[in-house]
Amino acid sequence: MDCRTARLLLDFARPRVPELAAPEADALHRHLADCPDCAAVQRLERRLDEPLARAMRDVPLPAGLRERLLEKVAAPPTVPRWYRRKAVWSGLAAAVVLLAFGWYWFNLPLTQLDLAALHERANNQPVSAHAVVEQFPHDRLQVALLGGLAVEAPPRFNYNLLTYHGICELQGQRVPFLEFQNGSNLLRVYILDGKRFDIQALAGLVMSGRVSHRIELSPDNRFGWLYEYTGGRLDRFFDPEVLPAI
Amino acid sequence: MGLPGSQWRIQELVEEHYPNLYRYAYRLTGSAADAEDLTQDTFCKAQSQLGQLRQAERVKPWLYSILRNAYLHRVRSRQQQRCVSLDQVGDLPEAPADPLPEVEPERLQQALAELDEVFRTPVILYYFEDFSYRDIAEQMDLPIGTVMSRLARAKAYLRSRLLPAAPALADGPRRATDGL
Ligand SMILES: [Zn+2]
Numbered sequence: 001m002d003c004r005t006a007r008l009l010l011d012f013a014r015p016r017v018p019e020l021a022a023p024e025a026d027a028l029h030r031h032l033a034d035c036p037d038c039a040a041v042q043r044l045e046r047r048l049d050e051p052l053a054r055a056m057r058d059v060p061l062p063a064g065l066r067e068r069l070l071e072k073v074a075a076p077p078t079v080p081r082w083y084r085r086k087a088v089w090s091g092l093a094a095a096v097v098l099l100a101f102g103w104y105w106f107n108l109p110l111t112q113l114d115l116a117a118l119h120e121r122a123n124n125q126p127v128s129a130h131a132v133v134e135q136f137p138h139d140r141l142q143v144a145l146l147g148g149l150a151v152e153a154p155p156r157f158n159y160n161l162l163t164y165h166g167i168c169e170l171q172g173q174r175v176p177f178l179e180f181q182n183g184s185n186l187l188r189v190y191i192l193d194g195k196r197f198d199i200q201a202l203a204g205l206v207m208s209g210r211v212s213h214r215i216e217l218s219p220d221n222r223f224g225w226l227y228e229y230t231g232g233r234l235d236r237f238f239d240p241e242v243l244p245a246i
Numbered sequence: 247m248g249l250p251g252s253q254w255r256i257q258e259l260v261e262e263h264y265p266n267l268y269r270y271a272y273r274l275t276g277s278a279a280d281a282e283d284l285t286q287d288t289f290c291k292a293q294s295q296l297g298q299l300r301q302a303e304r305v306k307p308w309l310y311s312i313l314r315n316a317y318l319h320r321v322r323s324r325q326q327q328r329c330v331s332l333d334q335v336g337d338l339p340e341a342p343a344d345p346l347p348e349v350e351p352e353r354l355q356q357a358l359a360e361l362d363e364v365f366r367t368p369v370i371l372y373y374f375e376d377f378s379y380r381d382i383a384e385q386m387d388l389p390i391g392t393v394m395s396r397l398a399r400a401k402a403y404l405r406s407r408l409l410p411a412a413p414a415l416a417d418g419p420r421r422a423t424d425g426l
Contacts, residue, residue, distance in 0.1 A: 011394065016375045048405055049373070055349035055408075056373035059269040062278055065285075069264050073256045073289050167387055 001031040006038045010045065110198040111173055113226070115205060115213060118171070122211040122228060151176045151191050152223045154216070158182075158239040173197070185231035192224035199224030208232065256293045263309055264289075266374065270310060273370045274317050274363075276355050284320075288313040306376070311385050314367060321363065349408045357407040361400055368393050369400035 001009075009028045012019040020028065032039045157180060164179040170190055180187040192199050199217060202224060207213045214227045214234065227234060267288060271281035291312050299308055358366050367386060371377040382397075383390040 012379065014375065017378045019378045019380065048409060049401075051347070051349045051409065052354070052401075052404055053373040053375060055351045055354040056273060056370060057269060058351040059272045061265055061268060062282060065268060065282060066260070066264060068282075069260050069286060069289055070257060072286055073260060073293050164390055166383065166389060168389070 001027045003031075003035060003038055006031045006035065007041065010038070010042055013042075015046075111171065111196055112198050113171060113192070113202060115202060115207065115215070115226075118228075119207045119209065119211070119213050122213070123209045152218050153178060153191070154189060154218070154225045156239060157187075157189070157237050161187075161237055180237045182236050185229065185233075185236060187227060187229040187234070187237045190226040190228070192226055194222050194224060197224060202226075255296060256289065259292060259305065259309065260289055263306065266376070267309060267313055270370060270374065271313055271317070273355070273358060274314070274366065276359050280320075284313055284316055287316045291316065307381050307385060310371070310377075314385065318363070347409075353408060354404070357404055360407075361403065365396050365400040365403070368397045369404065372397055372401075 006028055009020060009024060013025065013028055018025065032042060161180040161182050162178060163181045166177060167174050168177050169175070173196060176191045178189045199215070202215045203217050205215045211228060211230055212232055216225045216227070217223070218225065229237070264285060268281055268285045271284040272278065275281050275284065288309060292309055299305060358370070361369070368382050371382045371385065379390050379393060383393045386393060
């Protein structure tokens with residue numbers, strides 16, 4: 001491990017919240033044992049952090065706080081009788097509004113993704129990735145709801161290369177994404193919900209460049225996977241045990 | 247009918263989490279009264295939404311994000327924001343004093359109040375030492391690179407304000423950024 005990588009990983013090696021996978025933690029440990037410069041940076045960081053951490057946690061609790069909180073959650077919410085009558089009418093009115101809204105929602109026009117604009121923007125920006133956070137078993141992601149949004153993760157990728165997952169904004173919509181890194185090459189997979197995006201219109205589209213784009217539909221056509229990747233090849237991110245079909 | 251399950255669980259949640267949630271609320275607001283109100287709001291909201299919690303092990307970040315949302319809601323309605331620009335973080339002098347002096351919690355609170363919420367929240371969560379970068383990023387719905395760069399700037403600000411004898415760290419390669 002070089003000093004550059006070590007300094008990046010130092011942030012993820014806090015004593016109380018270790019975030020590094022075992023092989024990285026071991027490699028960092030070995031580097032620190034051999035490199036006085038990086039070891040000094042780590043010691044100094046910890047020395048500077050300690051007094052701040054102590055002061056941050058030094059907040060006295062007000063007397064009786066626990067009892068007041070317990071009392072608050074134990075008391076059933078009191079609803080006056082006039083309010084209950086009003087609540088029935090409000091409830092009916094709300095149901096009508098909900099029905100109308102539901103109808104509107106159901107018939108909401110699908111977002112048309114402007115892939116050409118996305119492609120152009122991605123090719124005019126510096127490319128960078130997130131640091132490795134955690135490795136996920138694929139099945140844990142596939143069933144996940146990210147930020148309340150439905151997610152179906154594409155099965156063919158090597159999830160040991162996954163460096164990040166989160167939500168981003170894509171043309172005005174919150175969209176879950178996964179990020180993979182293999183050497184200097186990056187892949188970001190945006191998971192487009194077919195209920196919100198017109199994925200059929202984009203299926204199979206490919207745009208090549210320094211950053212390339214490609215869209216694939218999930219087998220049940222419920223999701224579109226928008227791949228954004230560098231290096232011109234998607235197969236370097238595939239799981240060697242899953243047969244590539246793209 | 248006995249005590250409903252959600253009731254029983256909310257009391258457990260209060261017992262387990264109220265001290266740190268209160269401390270977090272206090273560091274966000276700088277006021278004991280506001281911190282207590284926020285803690286109370288958090289548990290009331292949690293009580294009504296307990297059914298939406300899918301994974302039991304995510305309960306802590308869930309409570310913290312309820313609290314932060316309640317805080318942001320109040321701040322927006324009060325429109326009280328006075329913040330310093332972190333571009334003007336001063337350079338730190340050289341040699342560190344040995345040992346470093348203790349930081350007075352009140353001075354820390356003043357320095358935190360000078361930070362914009364987008365810097366204040368990650369630095370509080372970071373120094374509470376209970377949250378990973380990934381947790382903080384999820385809390386704030388931000389890419390991890392953004393969280394790390396905000397955190398680095400907020401830490402530098404607090405150090406320059408509160409540890410005036412602290413040395414500037416040799417800033418090796420700095421973190422990944424967000425955005426592809
Ligand atoms: Zn080194």
